[in-house]
Amino acid sequence: MNWKELFPQFEAGLINAIEKEAVQRSFNAGDVLMRTGQYIKSTALVLEGRVKIYRENQEGGEFLMYYLGPGQACAVSMICALQSHTSEIMAVAEEDSEVLMIPVQLMDDMMNKYKTWYQFVIQTYRNRFDEILSVVDNIAFRNMDERLEFYLKRYVEKTGKKSVEISHQQIADDLNSSREVISRLLKKMEQRNLVKLHRNMIELVQ
Amino acid sequence: MNWKELFPQFEAGLINAIEKEAVQRSFNAGDVLMRTGQYIKSTALVLEGRVKIYRENQEGGEFLMYYLGPGQACAVSMICALQSHTSEIMAVAEEDSEVLMIPVQLMDDMMNKYKTWYQFVIQTYRNRFDEILSVVDNIAFRNMDERLEFYLKRYVEKTGKKSVEISHQQIADDLNSSREVISRLLKKMEQRNLVKLHRNMIELVQ
DNA sequence: ATTACGCTGTGATTTCTGTCACATTGTAAA
DNA sequence: TTTACAATGTGACAGAAATCACAGCGTAAT
Secondary structure, eight states, X not given: OXXXXXXXXXXXXXXXXXXXXXXXXXXXXXOEEEOTTOBOOEEEEEEESOEEEEEEOTTSOEEEEEEEOTTOBOHHHHHHHTTTOBOSSEEEESSOEEEEEEEHHHHHHHHHHOHHHXXXXXXXXXXXXXXXXXXXXXXXXXXXXXXXXXXXXXXXXXXXXXXXXXXXXXXXXXTTOOHXXXXXXXHHHHHTTSEEEETTEEEEOO | OOGGGGOTXXXXXXXXXXXXXXXXXXXXXXXXXXXXXXXXXXXXXXXESOEEEEEEOTTSOEEEEXXXXXXOXXXXXXXXXXXXXXXXXXXXXXXXXXXXXXXXXXXXHHHHHOHHHHHHHHHHHHHHHHHXXXXXXXXXXXXXXXXXXXXXXXXXXXXXXXXXXXXXXXXHHHTTOOHHHHHHHHHHXXXXXXXXXXXXXXXXXX
């Protein structure tokens, strides 16, 4: 597939610049793109697959922020890139993924030269900011049952699948909860006829 | 006081543009600068005082995101401004405040024309993003006692005072908790000799 | 088929937090 | 001073969620 189709708004000069300077890399499911505390050398544009962005703390806890799909970019890497800061988040490929890596040094120049890049960056900021705001809403105002429903809904939206093919343990990790709690809440959802439970798979009803 | 001293990095042309087009407004403590769901007509630069940015939900819950002090700007209003979106947050003056309001229509032009404005906006994004990340860390990974300590610490950092001059109820609101819980945790902190409690005032011991 | 292991179900218990009820105290207004 | 009210202290209880313990069940490897 041609990556340009994912970014039809990009102007010709920008496309040339990216083609000349950016590197396309493949990641296997589970590969780490970016680690907490690491220096950021490039901004990542996702072309294929799915990349999970999450926060990590010292005690080994995790917390899912959001997913990046084809056509999306990591706002954190843009912001950090512009100031050669270290990363505050983890980025891991959830599926086998293709990612376009744009070296930091180009960012500033591209922002000035290419209006469509500038707009893309601004748009990315806004979208990620919004996602984080809804994440904050969820943990600040909602109980685990509602957070779980939100999580499942977001998962199917993001993947396009109609079932969530992961284990209860993984969900617990993403929500910084525990496996038993998630299992019990899922059972309750099944009783309310919202989901059907299978091994490694949660089917959303309707 | 001259507002330009707060933004020594701004170039001459930018200062002229702001002086010609922006409006300086005064807000009393408690005044609402921006309301959830409202259309954003301008970007706010805080010159004096302190503005509280928080999230609100339907059931009347609140949740403090961060404060803006002199020289700081609201990232949300910038992002929204650039796309004439509605606000997702509440902004309220905590103290009597002076704020420079820059009409949205100018934002795009200023971003292109003035390099120092562009850098200021990027810097603002990064700072607010970082603040939200540490907020997420706190609610995702920490119990209320640690969140309270973080809250008090941030308060004294932001105000420059060495004591927190607000009621337990207000703290509870900011943390989306309840007054009794905060009172009890503060008592425990007092027993650990971290604070001294007074009426409407919490003195930090160090 | 047998084994091993990861996934899921479920009870019991504990901790943290929110809620209700009510007492006490400090401060400002009458 | 007396009154009124807001702020704080505290016990009792309820509910959400974490933790521990262990049983049953699928599936993949042998």
